[in-house]
Amino acid sequence: MQLHELEVENYRAVRRARLSFGHTTVLIGENDSGKSSLLEALVRVLDGGAAEEPPNFESFQFHRDPVKHEIVGPIRIRIVFREREAGEWAGEVYAPIHDLLLRAGEDCREVAFELRAQPEGEVVWRLKSGKRKTSDPEVLRWLREFTPAIHLRAGMLTGYGTETLPCAPGLCRTGETELDEKIAAIEVAAERLISKTSPNQESDLEAGFKATRELLQLVTLPRDRKAPNLARRVREILGKGIDLNSSQPTLPGSNTSSEKLGILLLIAALLRVARGAMAKEMEPIWIIEDPEAHLHPKSLASISYFLSDIRWQKIITTYSGAMVGSMPLSNVRRLTRRRGVVTEHRVDVTQLSGVELRRIGYHLGAHRGAACFARMWLLVEGESEMWMLPQLARLCGYEFGVEGIECVEFAQSGLAPMIRVAEQLGIGWHVLADGDKAGQTYIDTIRRTVATKDRQGRFTLLNEPDIEHCFYKHGYAKVYQEHARLGGKSTRDMDPRRVIQRAVQTLSKPDLALRVIEAVAADGSPGVPDVLQKMIRTCVKVARSQSK
Template sequence: MYLRALRIENFRAIRKSALSFDDGTALIGENDCGITSVLDALELVLGFDEKSRRYPPWLFHRDLETGRPRGPIGIQLRFAERHAGEWSGAEYEPFEALLPAAGKRPRELWYEARVSPAGARDGEAEYRLRSPRIKARSSDPDLIGRFRRMNPVIRVPAGMLSGHGPARNWPDGREADGLKVSKEMRDLMARINRAVNTRLSGRSLDLKSDLEDGYLAAFRLIEMGTIKMGKWEAGLTRSISEIIGWRPDRKRSRNTTLLRDPDSDSERLGILLLIGALIRARPGGMAPDADPLWIIEEPEAHLHPITLTSVAMFVSLIQRQKILTTYSGDLLSAVPLSQLRRLVRHDGELHERRVRKNVLSRSELRRFHYHLRSRFPGVSFSRLWLLVEGESEFWILPQLASLMGYEFALEGISCVEFAQCGLMPPLKVARELGIQWHLLADGDDAGKAYIKAAGDFLDEDSRVTLLRHKDIERFFWEHGYSGVYERASKLSPQKLQKLTPGRIIQAAVRKTSKPYLALSIIEAIATDGSPGIPPRLEKMIESCVQLAREAPERLA
């Protein structure tokens, strides 16, 4: 089944939220935005045993003044067919009474949990399944249990890929319903974990041998999936085969089809890290008809970038729904823009922002990805984009802010060069993702055109600053810093007297570079007795800092 949407009320840090999901979804946000609460809610209602579905008092969202719960916890998961008629198979027959007849559009099935602060014994929730299109619902424990088994969560917390995260263990390897995993399968799991742990700990005496042993153990697990085994084992081995890229031939148990052969130790290590995380997350296996939801949290934790790239590649092979959380710009830049969800929490309400379909043309999407996402992968995490035309502004403005006592990185401000990309793509993406922005434009015809183009996106005049000079170099020349360019030009006093400011600035750029001149301007401004920061830029930086600090409230 495909999780299309999630609604949460009064759960932990979240008073209210409504989130949407794709086949692959990347959740980003600041540390206190509530992403962990979202993932905990998913794991709680789709948990594999009764103990994991308790609702202790601290899970209720509370009023800050009274300290009392604001109301009952409500969690609603909206599942849908990926395509019309998908749920017509035999495995979905138990839910037939809850579903309308298959038609031209995908059907939905909603799974809901509700628990009041003074609710059922020991914080138990009331669960039910219902259809939004027909008045049918069920609270049958057996049916709900089957629904959970068909939709398990494979949660890989931060660090688990590298062996640092928590493992989920059950006595004797038993699942909640008492089904036991065979000794052979547990031994193979141990071989995989041993290969991963010796590699990561640096204790490996023979890296290739250890990787090969773990790899062979993984293949043996896949082969076990083609012969008679417990149903929970079969579900787990199927997930392993998806990671490794092999598809066993059910007619001939020894024959397999390789979708992609890992040709380096880094790729093999990436496979084993992912399989090891799966085993630690689901040591008791899964039902054979399970359609697991993968939740992978901060996979970059403790991993070298090469290994992370390998893991990410094999994650992409998993033909299941996936939710990713990350603080890695490089990893995020590989995620399609449409799958990105930017979460901001204000006053307990969790807001989702995403780039809707067809907002950007194909050309705009390509330019935005090439010139911004791939070159500056961290910009999606920013609170505010300071849109600038060229290289000089990119170097100068953060340093000017430092002289004023502000650090752009700490304020969540990124300077974004848009000249190559064009102004429209970053403006559209900023509006869609709820990122604040400010435009600094030169005083030439192109700059005036940029200001005019930004008019449709303006909600207040404080979002634009137009320099009254051709470019920022001429701007600083006219504000008392002509000497910086004259010295950098290496021209004689006689030639300087004959040339216009524009020609002198051009000579200075040819002799040095724009980054060099930018740093020279900063040094000159910081010198005692200098004219200081031009008031126009000082006012702009103050405005940007204010916008960035108000970002959560403005999004709400």
């Protein structure tokens, strides 16, 4: 049983939204994209501790008209579950919904939870499959107990946010002395490391990590039958990343202090938030918000390793390019919100070949994971543009980082696939092409890929063979001539191509780009070439339009 889709209307900042989910879903978007409101709506419905009562809503949770500040209408929440494979729900564990279901066939069946809450306080709900429906409270209880949303809020890995838990902070207890001693040791070590009150950080880290190992060993021993819920919880947390049948279970990816700290904090946080009993058959939905908060990148890398091994469905929100880069592109959902309407953008992998998907995934994953957060991609051919354009924009009075513009190389991945990915993720784009044969080929690609009415402002084609020749022609020839070092020979009448090649050989392209930027910034310089100024203004305009 897997969460397949969530629809929300009139909840907090969200006027309307529809999200899709897979086994692992990574949600990204700007601070006002509505992610938190949507996850909160999901958690309110699938609260495992709420028994059979539908959630109640306060007046501040109803969406309001931004001008009149009046409640727009009732809250509507629709949650769709789907079989992972046809016939999955035939098992006895799904008996509470058997009366709703159609006969199993070749297609996966669906069941939808639908809720409507009026501002006056009336809340009605039903569980529906096709034309069959029920509002039996026991079915709602079963749904919440079987697929509870286990919510790890932002900052909880490092202790921030624990005050938001419904119970006082503290890890679960089993009533078994030996197990509780290990849990307490994990709690003490994590708390000291989080609060920076440890008299000896290395000692506390080793003690906490040792307790984690020993807890794992205790709850996975065949002879242990005294803490089955805790055993299931640890199995759930650690998933397939460890050999639970071993008499000496090991924790992979735990060679350095940062990796050990990441594992310790993850185990402590998950034990804390999942303190309730975990039934044998339950299929929880893990919601993990911003796991990178307050963490060193190496600790985050270790946590990412374990997150990938959590057995059941996961929804992860993040602002980390490294986290996004570690996930398959097909898992990413980029959310935008305009006038209260949240739109989901995702890559349709069926529109990319295996080679294209692999190249783009590697390029974004290894180098440009943060590009998925951008409002606008300035697609460029090479490293000179990557170095120069953000600095040139600054000289024009713009900051690419603030505007949400990311320079992205496309030569390794191919231009057409990068354009498709940008459009599917809802990211604006503009191509800077050299004025040579290859550049003209790229412009032809745009003309084949993009409809005529949508080409306006999509590309800039230099008149010169490349950006170096552009600056050479627009008043910066002396920079290249100075660094060509041709043994005293005059460069005044020499072919610019030869001068530029020698300058690049002498300094390298990044260093030469820096010298050009310094020359552009100097008093009395010719300034940024008009063609590049116009392109920068176009990109800023597009990026700003994406945020409205």
